Each structure stands twice: as C-alpha cells, then as structure tokens.
Amino acid sequence: MEYLSYKNEINDTFSSVREFSFKEKTTPLVDEDEVNSLLDSINGFKKKLKTKSSKIYQINERIEKLTWLNDLDNESLMMLNDLISVGKDLKSSLVRQYVSMGYLRKRGIAKEEIKDFKNSIDELKESCEDLESVFFFLPEMPDFTETTKRLSLI
C-alpha cells in the first residue's frame, strides 16, 4: 500500500512539472504587447516633460525681456513684484514635481529629460531673482546708481 501512495505522489509531482513546463514553453514571461505598452508610457512621459521644460524656458525668456523695459511707474513695479511672487510659487510647485521623480531618476528612466527639466526650474529661479535685483535691489545700491550716472557721461 505504501508503494502505491509513493507512486501517486510521484505521479502528481510529474503532472505538475509537466504542466508547468508546457506552459512556460508556450507562454513567455515577457509579453511583447506589455513591453510595448510600458515603452509607450515612458515615451509619453518623456514627451510631456519636454513640453513642460520648453514652456518653462519660454517663460524664462519672457521674464528676461522685461529687464529691457524703461521708465516703469509704480503700478508697473507692483505688477512686476506680483510676477516675481507668482514665479517663485511656480518654481516651488515644479521643484515638488521634480522631487517626486526621484524613483525614475534612480532607475535611469528619462534621465536627460529630467535633467533638462531641473535646469529649466533652476533658470526660472534665476530669472525671478534677477528680475528682483534689476528693479528692486540694484537701484537701491548707491554705488550702482552712481556708476550708471558716471557711465552716461562717457
């Protein structure tokens, strides 16, 4: 009787291995459609990030151009002050987005796109700081304004 039960157990194990072996031969672990779908998602993410970075660079350029405006009245300066605040707020939101991409960066996914996104945020910060310097800080520095006066005589 004992031999019979051994044989049954061996037979059951054999059937399991046989079934599993057949399944593995006919169904590959990596499904092509699933891989394509994953790659499409990564490409979609890269495209979205590129568009976002490009928009930030455009904003930076527009902020930079404002430094070429002359003779601004108080109302315009107040508007610039609001713009600086909104720009800094935008920067904070974008930094949070960048931080949330940490797991992708660690795995080397969309590395170049994330790097460029970070650079565009850094430049946004720089543009806002420069705008503030040009209209609010440098004009308050006596040495700076004196140099401008003396330069106009050259």
Added chain:
Amino acid sequence: MMNIFCIDDFKVAFEKLKSKKSYNTIEKEVINYFFKETAQDLCSGTRLNHSSDSPYIKKRLGGSGGFRFYFLLIIKKEALYLMFVHPKTGAIGSDNITDESKAYLYKKVLGCINTKDFYKMTLDKTGKKLSFEKSK
C-alpha cells in the same frame, strides 16, 4: 564688428575655466557669440542697469547649465567689455553672483575704462583662438 575688451576679473576666470576639461568649450562660446553677433543682437539676456546706451548685461550661454557672462556694451563707441564669467554647474559652478558682486564689477569696469586698464581681445588667423593684449 564690435571692439571687444575685457577686465582682469574676466581674463582670470576665463583662463581658469579654459584649463579645465569640463569647461573648455568656453573659448568657442566667446568666439561664436561675442565675435559674431551685431551690437543689436548682443542686446539680449538680462539687462542689469536700465541703460539703453550702455547696457550692463548678464547672458546665459552654452546650453543646459552653461556659463553666465557679465558684460558692458557701450553702443555709440562700438565697444564691449567682458567683466566676468562663471559656470552654472560642475565642480566650480554657482547659481548666481550676489548683487554686491554685480555692483563691484560695474564700478570696476568703469574705473578700468577711465584708466585704460583692460585687455583688447582678438582672434588669431584661424579664428579659433583668442588672444589678450594689455592696453597700457
């Protein structure tokens, strides 16, 4: 083409960067931008001093990260004075310079113009190398 000059602060920073492998594109950046653009085209970037005749400009060059150039354009004299440069990224990179530094460079370039204490920058025959000649 503009007459291009620089003060000592620029020359020192430029030579330091040029000697480092990760920043040695700086010479190409200077040649391609400052030696090839018109005065009108050079009026771009961040203007720091509200002057239309003698704009003091901060310009980003060199793509992502890149360099930050500070220069003064004296349009009626067709003269451009490079004052300082720093990289944005890498071992000796920095985000920005302080307003005090901006004011210091501005005052210094004016003093250098008045005492003719600057270098004339020219290109060699190949158009790929810069040379500096002291003006006094």
